[in-house]
Amino acid sequence: MSDLVNIPQHIAIVMDGNGRWASKRLLPHNAGHRAGAQNLRTLSEAVEKLGVAHLTVYALSTENWSRPEKEVQGLIKLMHEYFQQYIDDSKKNNMRMSFIGDISRFEPDLQQKIETLRTLTRNKTGLHVTLAINYGGRDELVRAARKLAQDAANGTVDPAHINEEALVRRLDGFPTPYPDLLIRTGGEKRISNFLLWQLAYAEMYFSDVLFPDFGVKDLQAALDWYGGRSRRFGGR
Numbered sequence: 001m002s003d004l005v006n007i008p009q010h011i012a013i014v015m016d017g018n019g020r021w022a023s024k025r026l027l028p029h030n031a032g033h034r035a036g037a038q039n040l041r042t043l044s045e046a047v048e049k050l051g052v053a054h055l056t057v058y059a060l061s062t063e064n065w066s067r068p069e070k071e072v073q074g075l076i077k078l079m080h081e082y083f084q085q086y087i088d089d090s091k092k093n094n095m096r097m098s099f100i101g102d103i104s105r106f107e108p109d110l111q112q113k114i115e116t117l118r119t120l121t122r123n124k125t126g127l128h129v130t131l132a133i134n135y136g137g138r139d140e141l142v143r144a145a146r147k148l149a150q151d152a153a154n155g156t157v158d159p160a161h162i163n164e165e166a167l168v169r170r171l172d173g174f175p176t177p178y179p180d181l182l183i184r185t186g187g188e189k190r191i192s193n194f195l196l197w198q199l200a201y202a203e204m205y206f207s208d209v210l211f212p213d214f215g216v217k218d219l220q221a222a223l224d225w226y227g228g229r230s231r232r233f234g235g236r
């Protein structure tokens, strides 16, 4: 599919613009979320074909709960529906599915679906897709700090020896390598509390295309751009 040599190992996407996509069509916001969820399925296949190993997508932030009740309920319903589809697909698909974010906030039957998906796809060798749901970079760091404090209090960690690795091991997505390329669709140029630690050296690509319209050609343009980057990681 691509003749690029410099393919990112891990792509992260802020899937933004669903609401505006729907508003432009005089549809409710949830119609945009549905179109976005459908596009994610298409895009994941393209990402897999390109030879990318990991894809992490921002689907629901810790701040998104502040949206109108109807929209939030619609998003939960959509997750139920799509997770069930992914469960059914897992018989023929080779995708591994993981989740980051505080899953404990969800109702038990949604948590159950998440666990089922994780278990069913654990040993799959295709694209590794991580869904960020009820995810916030700050919340993840706070939860990691809490685990460290608990381990210090119960004597399994010596506070004097806490280093980057000790914290990293307690982040949600460990041991997935950090994203090489961040794509944000929908025109905004901000992180919105996504992967604050992990994006430290990611290349940042911003597209004006609304997520439901972000197709394989747009993905290819992002990868072409990425291929021209010189990553120095602070070196010379």
Ligand code: IPE
Residues within 6 Å of the ligand: 015, 016, 017, 018, 019, 020, 021, 029, 033, 059, 060, 061, 064, 075, 186
């Ligand atoms: C992103 O789309 C998806 C979620 C936040 C769940 P938005 O709903 O934020 O789309 P816009 O920004 O309103 O267009």
Ligand code: IPE
Residues within 6 Å of the ligand: 014, 015, 016, 058, 059, 060, 061, 064, 188, 190, 192
């Ligand atoms: C980020 O988009 C969250 C997701 C895509 C899930 P938002 O639409 O919530 O971000 P802001 O409010 O524009 O910063």
Ligand code: MG
Residues within 6 Å of the ligand: 016, 017, 018, 019, 186
């Ligand atoms: Mg938005």
